[in-house]
Amino acid sequence: xxxxxxxxxxxxxxxxxxxxxxxxxxxxxxxxxxxxxxxxxxxxxxxxxxxxxxxxxxxxxxxxxxxxxxxxxxxxxxxxxxxxxxxxxxxxxxxxxxxxxxxxxxxxxxxxxxxxx
Numbered sequence: 565x566x567x568x569x570x571x572x573x574x575x576x577x578x579x580x581x582x583x584x585x586x587x588x589x590x591x592x593x594x595x596x597x598x599x600x601x602x603x604x605x606x607x608x609x610x611x612x613x614x615x616x617x618x619x620x621x622x623x624x625x626x627x628x629x630x631x632x633x634x635x636x637x638x639x640x641x642x643x644x645x646x647x648x649x650x651x652x653x654x655x656x657x658x659x660x661x662x663x664x665x666x667x668x669x670x671x672x673x674x675x676x677x678x679x680x681x
Contacts, residue, residue: 565599565600566598567581567596570598570600570603571616574616574618574619576629577616577618577629579664580628580629580661580663580664580666580667581603581614581629583664584661584671587667587672588605588672591672591676592607592675592676593607594606594607594611594679595607601615602614602615607679611633611634611675612631612632612633612675612678612679613632613633614629614631614632614661615630615632616628616629616630617629617630617660627661628662629660629661630645630659630660630661631659631661631671631675632657633656633659633674633675633677633678634655634656634657634678635655635657635674636653636654636655637655639655639657641670643659643670644657644658644659645658645659645660646658657674659671659674
């Protein structure tokens, strides 16, 4: 699947992804793996994912894009929408992205941490 197809009908999601992609690309070397449900940022292994909630959830005020990272600890920031521990020592963090302003230095640092794991 290509990016054009992944974001078809989700223009705001595409805009957020493009901004996120450009910011991360300045700090790290990675490949993209695009599937029907998500886009993975891959170094040696997948380390960050984005997905479009409106594809799977109903309701108002859904974020156009969600960034998912796996870290070895539960990060204390109140910005995380949800943090789950699917296995001991592996915490999946979900961050809603509503606007370009949500993609800041802190988010870049978190992604870099995820890529180092």
